[in-house]
Amino acid sequence: MEPREAADTTARGNPRRGAARNLGRLAAADLRMLARDPLLAFLPFIPFLAALALRFAVPLLSGVLERTLGFRLLDWADLFRAVILLFPGMFYGMASGFLLLDDRDDGVSAYWGVTPAGRPGYLGARLGLFSAAAFLAGVLAARVFGLGRPDLVRELGAAAIGAAQAAFFGLFLAAFASDKVEGLSVLKALGGLDLAPLAVLAALPLRAAAWPFPQYWAAEVLLGRNVRPGIALAAGLVSSALWIAALYGKYRKRIE
Amino acid sequence: MIEVKDLRFAYPRSRTEAVRGVEFSVEAGEVFGFLGPSGAGKSTTQRILLGSLRGYSGRASVAGVEACRADGVYRAQVGAAFEFPCFYQKLTGxxxxxxxxxxxxxxxxxxxxLLERLGLAEAADRRVAEYSKGMKMRLNLARAVIHRPRVLFLDEPTSGLDPANARTVREIIRERAAGGAAVFLTTHDMAAADAACDRVAFLVDGRIAACDSPAALKRRYGKRAVVVEREENGTERGTLLSREFPLDGLGDDEAFRAELRKPGLLGVRTLDSSLDRIFLRLTGRELE
Structure with a gap:
């Protein structure tokens, strides 16, 4: 056979452009796989639907609570916003985790190890893409929610911590679940993390129980209730990095 | 292109070495068959050469670079097809x-x-989940060769293929070798190894038990003799008669010539061994 060269060019020339194009191809492939999976296809939209639902539900519920109990829920809208900002990290992390489970079952993750991308490069690219998407979705979902006192700078900080949760959830699923069914059980166990932002309301020493969890620090970034937002952002990013490093080690052991 | 010298490797928590002092080299343009029973150390050797297993001793290099230092540049020169084809099932071929x-x-x-050549053109836009095993195996080869690697690692490339597709795969392997690629072929399919390989090595218990061209091995492990086969006349169904003659002095062997002149001659065949028999003999599954 006379091999014919492909018209397409990628890695030759500018390596950065080649890497960006490869990332684009990987993102396109992941999007296709999400769209073709009935279980995963709707995951990216859940944070927006939740934000939209809460936008209307919180004022209604606040009115009822104020009339019956004298409690004004709308005063805590910023706490709701913290949770909304973290939603994309969780749902996009779930999506990436389920894709990683598929990869592991199909042996694709092992194959990436013999390509120029390498297994860590491929994993980093996938988690990075989902994290980037979670960051943007977090900021947008907070806008959709629209209640409370919007503060874009603080929202960007909280969304950064939320974005790291995509890698956290993705790796957690891939490291501890054997298949998608087991993955759903793992997610149920992780559901308690949604409540970590509520710890900003608790007094010490109870509040300290939430310190290891980045979700708590995201709420502190937004509310600045117990610690300055800058310090909370640093703590959130450091705790995220530690979790991700530990989970990556566990995931690596599992696939080797 | 591939250099392996005194290669040794033991898996963690294993008392015995999976690979015990293996030595071989594969030149550019050569198809090298790596044969042996399951657990002999073939996959371990391949994984070391692919840069996936570290902690070995000895030398294992591809294109002059030690496998334990495999990076993106190293892997860009290599094409690999695993025994079990792994693809994104939800994406098309x-x-x-x-x-x-x-x-x-x-x-x-x-x-x-490439897909056209491998008979997959019509299935190109179908999801891989809908592919048969044979189709996945052909796609597996396409993925391994598409970037024109200098070194090809193929594990059971003809497994699950019908004879026509197996022949196409062998042709592509030979073409890539003719184009200068070094091909490292791991297989249990002795017919494929015989047809495609310039040299084969039999790996037994982590050691190379024999290494040479298939023809040389078949002669070495065969018998220097020919067998004349004919059908005996006068019987209703014809009884097959075989007579063996030593290869040495065959031209002057009157009995051999006389046998050829008898009626009912069916054929003359040499008693070279086959790679199947050599495999069985070296692995101890059949003693002569």
Missing amino acids: LENLELFASFYPEPRDDPGV
Whole structure:
């Protein structure tokens, strides 16, 4: 056979452009796989639907609570916003985790190890893409929610911590679940993390129980209730990095 | 292109070495068959050469670079097809091929041409989940060769293929070798090894028990003799008669010539061994 060269060019020339194009191809492939999976296809939209639902539900519920109990829920809208900002990290992390489970079952993750991308490069690219998407979705979902006192700078900080949760959830699923069914059980166990932002309301020493969890620090970034937002952002990013490093080690052991 | 010297490797928590002092080399343009029973150390050797297993002793290099230092540049020169083809099941064959190929530097083959050659053109836009095993195996080969690697690692490339497709796969392997690639072929399919390989090595218990061209091995492990076969006349169904003659002095052997002149001659065959028999003999499954 006379091999014919492909018209397409990628890695030759500018390596950065080649890497960006490869990332684009990987993102396109992941999007296709999400769209073709009935279980995963709707995951990216859940944070927006939740934000939209809460936008209307919180004022209604606040009115009822104020009339019956004298409690004004709308005063805590910023706490709701913290949770909304973290939603994309969780749902996009779930999506990436389920894709990683598929990869592991199909042996694709092992194959990436013999390509120029390498297994860590491929994993980093996938988690990075989902994290980037979670960051943007977090900021947008907070806008959709629209209640409370919007503060874009603080929202960007909280969304950064939320974005790291995509890698956290993705790796957690891939490291501890054997298949998608087991993955759903793992997610149920992780559901308690949604409540970590509520710890900003608790007094010490109870509040300290939430310190290891980045979700708590995201709420502190937004509310600045117990610690300055800058310090909370640093703590959130450091705790995220530690979790991700530990989970990556566990995931690596599992696939080797 | 591939250099392996005194290669040794033991898996963690294992008392015995999986690979025990293996030595061989594969030149550019050569198809080298790595044969042996399951657990002999073939996959371990291949994984070391692919840079996936570290902690070995001895030397294992590809294109002058030690496998334990494998990086993206190293892996860009290598094409690999695992025994069990692994693809994104929700993507089509063409989407899979283009995605993986995009991570390699140019020049690359046209995926459409490659799929056409392997009989997958019509299935190119079907999801891999709908492919048969044979189709996945052919796509597996396409992915391994599309970036024109200098070194090809193929594990059971003809497994699950019908004879026509197996022949196409062997042709492509030979063509890539003719184009200068070094091909490292791991297989249990002795017919495929015989047809495709310039040299084969039999690996037994982590050691190379024999290494040479298939023809030389068949002669070495065969018997220097020919057998004349004929059908005896006068019987209703014809009884097959065989008579063996030593190869040495065969031209002057009157009995041999007389046998050839008898009626009912069916054929003359040499008593070379086959790679199957050599495999069984070296692995101890059949004693002569």
